[in-house]
Amino acid sequence: MTNPHTPRARAGREPEPDQLRLLGKVARMYYERGIRQPQIAAELSLSQPRVSRLLRQATEVGIVRTVVTMPPGTYTELEDAIQERYGMRDVVVVDASGAGDAVLPALGAATADYLDVTLTGGHVIGVSSWSESLIAAVDVMRPKNITVVDKVVQIVGGLGDPAVQMQATRLTGRLADLTGGTPVFLSAPGLVGSPAIRKALMRDPSVKEVTELWSRLTVALVGIGSLEPSPLLQRSGNALAETEQEELRSLGAVGDVCFRYFDADGKSVSSNLDQRLIGITPRELMQIPRRIGVAGGSRKFSAIRAALRGGWVNVLITDLEMARRLVAED
Template sequence: MGTITNDTRLLVKVAKLYYFEGLTQAQISKHIGVSRPIISKMLTKAKEDGIIEFFIKDESALTVDLELKLEKKYGLKEVIISPGHDQEYSETLKILGQLASVHVSKKLDDIHSIGISWGKGVSNFVDAFPYQKSESLHIVPLIGGMGRSHIDLHSNILTLKFAQKLQASASYLYAPAMVRSTDVKQRLVESPDISGVLEEGRNVDIAIIGIGNPTVNSTMEEIGYLSDEDTASLKDYGAVTDINSYFLDKDGVLINHPLNDSIIGVNVTLENHIKETVAIACGDNKIESMHVALMNGAVDVLVTDDRTAQKLIDEY
């Protein structure tokens, strides 16, 4: 037989021998009495005719499908999705922190520096990261942070905890995250200690960040960085997302607002020296914020849950 047969019975037989009996194409060729290339073509035809259909029986198949869709939609290097199972927000963040830590831990042998932002997602990443010795690694805070409230979420504290876990070296950014006085900010960012750390942050191999909604359930407002008046003003200016505390509008452009000029930190939306930016984010209040941040192109790897991922697919 030199051509592909249309005999359905024979196509089914070849398919069963290959997929159920585990025979190689060469063994089937000898058994049926046709060349191996013909067996290969018969298997292809069986797929085209619907005789063979593949199903992956695992709940992760659904999340993998979402991952692939989001990677294509936003041009991301990788998307990592956790099945939600209707957990509380805090529990979901713990799982996302674990997933992000696994992703980064695989890269430690090939990188020299990691930048740490601030917030709940980043905090869960640091908490989940396993203790291991990585003395050649250097940890850098991506934004300032001083004060008495929620210090466990500040970039410097998270940098310290992370460096201790890895027995790594670290730099610290001894400055507030926001300075309302232009003159004071200028003096601070021009000081060698602060300017040097900011330059390190602009050149890290991997940056770990969150994505925030500055006007709805804002962590920045919760910890006292933003007042009610600030939140209202940001809303008036069209702010829909913040990345490392820089505020962007619905088009992914930095808004012309005084608060953007007050930040002492690395603007990851403008940096192309950072090799990989990993964002940890989820929640109904962050759907638009995440969409805008992902469209901006600043994020390379997204870690989220299936509910949030599905909404990003459905709503945008």
């Protein structure tokens, strides 16, 4: 006598009607009525492993089809498109109204959420000093209950006008406090007056102690700048003079990461500025496994696109308008 609960489908053939009926019945009990597998097994006189196999088979033959419905405010298709186009490790797109600095609160909140999820322990984070996007992120970050970061290290000189320097210092200190790490400050300006001053400072033991940590970084958290400095950078005293901006523009520069400038294709642009900068080198930056760039606003499109093309960052957190432009234009 044939057991009605015994599937009779042969390998490579469609299930027969009685088997399809059983598959459908088990699938509806589990997915539509919310009955747990042990109860299904008891009601239908099946073993629990058999119920699990039937549910798997119901998916294989198309009785159960998984449909992912994304909630409003998520843009996974757009994120995937940018990730594929530019060879990114990850992309986060956030809806932000307005332009320019109006996107900062949304970028800050998205960055705080991303770090909350992805900082899982043992990290050594390098952070650029003069980024309003990063300051907005630490302003809304929630403290972690456990230590997830060993050190938070400045990768660009943090000294500047005393009226705004405290924001750059607070960025490093606050991020360390929130993640349980030890802050490591770079007690030098981002830009100095001459190559000779830079050489002297780079030999200073306190500066050298910081720069030697750059080879140990596992995460970089950076802004992406355009040639026109942000208001914070302008006030800091580390901004470029107009003549320096013109020189970089004549060399094809469109943006920077940590004061390291690049052209529209993301290739490094060498200038006299490099000899006056106290900060991480492009080579050191590129060796960091996860390089998180936080930037948005319409004026930064050329800089952000170039940074992606050149691999300066491999994780991007940006606004919806920017994301759409990155996909539409290349």
